[in-house]
Every structure is written in C-alpha cells, then in structure tokens.
Amino acid sequence: MTVEPFSLDLARPLSTADRTITHRDGFLVRIERDGVEGIGEATPLPGWTESIDECRTALERAVSVSEREPLARSTTDRETILAEVPASCPAARHGLALAFSDLRARQARQPLYRYLGGTERVTSVPVNATIGDGSVEATVRAATRAVDRGYDCLKCKVGARPVTADVERLRAVRDAVGPAVELRGDANGAWSREQADRAFEELEAVNISYVEQPLSPDNIEGHTALRGGDVGVALDETLAEISVNEILSAGAADVLILKPMVLGGLDRVRDAAIMAHEGTDSTSSEDVIPIVTTTIDGAYARSGAVHVAASISGISACGLATGDRLAEDLLTHRLPATRGRIAVPQGNGNISRRSGITDA
Ligand SMILES: O=C(O)CCC(=O)c1ccccc1C(=O)O
Numbered sequence: 001m002t003v004e005p006f007s008l009d010l011a012r013p014l015s016t017a018d019r020t021i022t023h024r025d026g027f028l029v030r031i032e033r034d035g036v037e038g039i040g041e042a043t044p045l046p047g048w049t050e051s052i053d054e055c056r057t058a059l060e061r062a063v064s065v066s067e068r069e070p071l072a073r074s075t076t077d078r079e080t081i082l083a084e085v086p087a088s089c090p091a092a093r094h095g096l097a098l099a100f101s102d103l104r105a106r107q108a109r110q111p112l113y114r115y116l117g118g119t120e121r122v123t124s125v126p127v128n129a130t131i132g133d134g135s136v137e138a139t140v141r142a143a144t145r146a147v148d149r150g151y152d153c154l155k156c157k158v159g160a161r162p163v164t165a166d167v168e169r170l171r172a173v174r175d176a177v178g179p180a181v182e183l184r185g186d187a188n189g190a191w192s193r194e195q196a197d198r199a200f201e202e203l204e205a206v207n208i209s210y211v212e213q214p215l216s217p218d219n220i221e222g223h224t225a226l227r228g229g230d231v232g233v234a235l236d237e238t239l240a241e242i243s244v245n246e247i248l249s250a251g252a253a254d255v256l257i258l259k260p261m262v263l264g265g266l267d268r269v270r271d272a273a274i275m276a277h278e279g280t281d282s283t284s285s286e287d288v289i290p291i292v293t294t295t296i297d298g299a300y301a302r303s304g305a306v307h308v309a310a311s312i313s314g315i316s317a318c319g320l321a322t323g324d325r326l327a328e329d330l331l332t333h334r335l336p337a338t339r340g341r342i343a344v345p346q347g348n349g350n351i352s353r354r355s356g357i358t359d360a
C-alpha cells in the first residue's frame, strides 16, 4: 500500500454561508494484489472531516498495519485495516475503502456500482448544478447558464445574506428559469429558528423543493419542527455529528445529503441510503430521500460517488457536478455533466486510469 499527497486548485471557488472553498488537498491510496491495483482518494475538508495532518497520520498508520505479516497477503486485510482507522478520520477511511473496493471490483471484473450492490445496468445518474452565493444578477446568470446547458435541477447557496436578500435571489432565479426547473437551497447551517421560519414561509411561493441544513448541525428538534410545509428539510452537516439512525428516529429530515468523504466511504453511503428508503425499526414507514454529493473532490472520489449513486435505485438528482470547479484534476477523464446527467463508467472497478477511456 502506498500513500501519495496531491493538491488541486479551484478555477471557480465555491462560496457558501460559512466559507469559500479555493483548493483541495488530499492523498491517493494505492493497494496492489496479484498484479491488480486499486486506487482510493482521501480528500479531507476540515470542519466536515479530519484535518489534512490527521488524515495523513491515519493513512500512514494503515500503511504500517498493512505491512505486518501475514496481513500483506491476506484476504481479510480490508476489515483489519479499516478497523484501525479512528472514527474521527472519515476521509482516511474513505480513501482506504475506495482502494479496496476498486481492487475487488477489478478482480471480479465488474464496474464499481455493480460490486457495491447495484442490481440493474445504469448508464448515467441525474445531477444538480451547484450555484454559489452571489448577487441577484450573478445568481441569475449562473442559473440561466446551467439551464442552457441542460440542467433541470439547481441548488443555490443561501445564508450568507439576510433572508430577504436570499428570497429575492431565489425568486429572481425562479422568474428566469420558469416553473419546470427544480430549485433547492443550501443554508449550510446559517439560520436561526426565526430566520428559517421566515425563509421557509416565503420560499413556498418560489416552489423550492428543499433547503439543506437550515439550522445548526446539532439542532435536531428545530429541524423536526421545521418540517411539514411545502419546503422540505434536508440534513447535511448534521450527518457529520449524528448517526443516520438517530436522525431518522427523530423524524428530523425529509432528505439526507450523503457525502462519501464525510460518512467515511461508499459502503456507508449505500447503507444510509437503504436505511433512508426502508426506515429504521422504529420508523419503518417513512420514506426519506437520499442524495449523494461530493465535497468538491478529485476525479477518483467523484467517480466513486457517481458509482454509489448509480447503485441506489431511483436516485434523485445528486450534487456530483463539481468537477468543472477544479483548475486541475487527478485524471484527464473529468466525469462531465451532459444535459444534467453524468455517465457512469462501465469498465471494471471505479474508473480507468487512461484518459477518457473506460476499461473494457
Ligand atoms: O451538493 C452540491 O451540489 C455540491 C456539493 C456542495 O454543495 C458542497 C461542497 C463542499 C462542501 C459542502 C457542500 C454542501 O453541500 O454543503
């Protein structure tokens, strides 16, 4: 097993209520068995995951565990190695788990989404365009450009400005794109209960399907109380702190935003999506919508996220169209969105290392 650092600049930084993301640093994890190589990506986003230093330490530890005999040749190495990753290091776990899944899917000669449990052939997944904070004019410009490119679902960042200003932005977008385009918001935890109540009331007339993380991550009761109107409640940051089981049991969400890098791997995203669809023991009848999104990752992690979305039947538009924000990438195959969909790589494993061609 080897671990190699990388650093990627963003060509188009993403401004949210609490930060502007300008670059992404992480590690590529490579595992080889019998001439077959699996590659994983660990791209921590401090605040959501461990820091880059904590991630490096966890990965270096995994390398030393993997070199212990007889583990270096064992087939139960995945579980042993993952068990050594601290729960506080989900990005490190994501990188290791993706490397193992890529390796095993290649060995089984399956595309990753099939290896993960997808039962039907899926050639593409629907995606939303991601629109950062900006003036009314800049927001409408970005929204119109996205719709011109064929997106039929837009997610706009809110929460960086007063509620009235955000409502004005979304109303201007609705007026510009018409009634057929799905609009979502993402407040990244910026609102108080009073602000959220006002925003939800005013956004009903704009036909916003849901707002991600209206309130702070630990405010389960507040989110539960916000539900019930036309605008749905999606939880995102909360999932970095509170288990999916607890969230579903509290009835705190209409939608769960599942970030592989934050949950610690594609396997965890799939388990959470199944739980959302099927409910927990105490919430068996509830149908919560799972959405898969990136944390603005490199090509290996974005491709993995596309695969796990493809493995979930009936998946709604996901937040996976983030590759074009990067100024540079880990692969020349950038997983572009075309008419609001990203093609699922159909070769063996996650994605071909060769440029733009999938493994036959
Ligand atoms: O969901 C999307 O459309 C793209 C991903 C995204 O918005 C995001 C990217 C990095 C960090 C946080 C978030 C977020 O959903 O809050």
Ligand SMILES: [Mg+2]
Binding pocket: 186, 188, 212, 213, 236, 237, 257
């Ligand atoms: Mg979000």
